[in-house]
Amino acid sequence: MTQGEVISLFLENEAATDRLGNDLALALKAGDCLALSGDLGAGKSSLARAFLRTIADDDGLDVPSPTFTLVQSYELRIPVSHFDLYRLGDSSELTELGFDEALENGICLVEWPEMAEGELPTSRIALRLEHEGKGRRATITAPENAAARIRRVLAIRCFLTDAGYGDAERRFLTGDASLRAYEYFRLRDSSRKILMDWRPPPEGPPIYDGKPYPKVAHLAQDAYPFVAIADTLRERGFATPKIEKVDYEQGILLIEDLGTEGILDDKGRPIAERYRESVACLAHLHSMQIPQDISVTATHTHHIPDFDRAAMTMEVRLVLDWHIAWKRGSPPTDAEREEYLAIWDHLIDELQSAETNLLLRDFHSPNIIWREHESGIRKIGIIDFQDAMIGPTAYDLASIVQDARVTIEPDLFRQLMDDYLSLRRAQGGFDEAGFMKAWAIMSAQRNCKLAGLWVRLLQRDGKSGYLQHMPRTLSYLRVALEHEALAPLREWCARAGIVPVES
Structure with a gap:
């Protein structure tokens, strides 16, 4: 049974379910197991489809149900194995399906996890979908580290909603050697916006003169330096990104896309x-x-x-x-x-x-x-x-x-x-x-x-x-x-x- 933090969300319609799949695809990493529970028609397949299409960066990706094959594998930016255990004969068969190897190398997306309860990792992310009024209730139970990643992508979704882009289909762009990560979304005219995810860094151990590396090297610890230099250089004719919106406390910036x-x-x-x-x-x-x-x-x-x-x-x-x-x-x-x-x-x-x-x-x-x-x-x-x-x-x-x-x-x-x-x-x-x-x-x-x-x-x-x-x-x-x-x-x-x- 999964232990950890609980996140509860109301999904008002099918589009909201797709957005949750979109968001989760930006939160999960290799080694994560996402277990999807819920009655027939609760939205598990819709969420899984949105999740896979986001990681593939392909809205047209064919996502067949693995009901009969039991597993469908995708070689994507992060490899994903989509399991449907509804017809699993015995939970021990999960090993024969290559679950352990798939989890070691990528993400495992599991529908009907109840059929192999004892074989799935206790550190899995459990997501239950239930009908509620005209929509659905999503209840996510996850270990602390995974829950933090999920809360982060949901905070970014709220940021985008405040900026007028609440329906944006988010796509991973890149990560760098620091704690910064980048994603993008397209507007109706096919232009792109860039989202900078700059989580506040931990202090780190002292390594020189009693100070941690970032303080000695004068590395930026928040978004203020980025905005300051970007604006100063752009005012002088240089091509730096315009800053459309910034949340300094959370470290989230919406910036101009200068090209690819x-x-x-x-x-x-x-x-x-x-x-x-x-x-x-x-x-x-x-x-x-x-x-x-x-x-x-x-x-x-x-x-x-x-x-x-x-x-x-x-x-x-x-x-x-x-x-x-x-x-x-x-x-x-x-x-x-x-x-x-x-x-x-x-x-x-x-x-x-x-x-x-x-x-x-x-x-x-x-x-x-x-x-x-x-x-x-x-x-x-x-x-x-x-x-x-x-x-x-x-x-x-x-x-x-x-x-x-x-x-x-x-x-x-x-x-x-x-x-x-x-x-x-x-x-x-x-x-x-x-x-x-x-x-x-x-x-x-x-x-x-x-x-x-x-x-x-x-x-x-x-x-x-x-x-x-x-x-x-x-x-x-x-x-x-x-x-x-x-x-x-x-x-x-x-x-x-x-x-x-x-x-």
């Missing part, structure tokens, strides 16, 4: 023209001074944090904490740690005279939208900037010309650097030598961070896919280390076995 086309081709390779336009957009941004304090609401002003010594140092420590032991099988010695951190302390001192302005922080291919029919800087849609800081402008140039997830070949790299430097020279008052020193330091800082981050994602989080970026990251680091200001770091990396010295 990126700056890579269908094989994941950089499109030179689009990268060049991105660099031109960045040069234009660096030509104007962005205020550090931005009024967001009548009661809230966002202060853009500085990319300070603590944040830079914490990030480059990832090499010490994760990369070296992975690379050579032994952790760094105390002497190696002390020397490395002293080198970085000096390099950060060298940045005191560097040009500073707004840093978008992750200005690279995943966060850039190509807008073919626009002109100038509006060709470049910017969609990720909530963690923006004030710091050396060279950081963002390193982000795009050394794209962490894409190989930028030397010819394109030189073209992009030449484009940026030419545009900055034309603006006047540009210290090119100082900028190039800052670029080398910021490139090294970013790539040292990534060299450790890829290993941490593998060893701590079990995410092996990021390791494919390691050779590229180290090749980018080698380029940065060519600058004379980084000679001590270059020698240290060679001795530590991170980046060998080329003969």
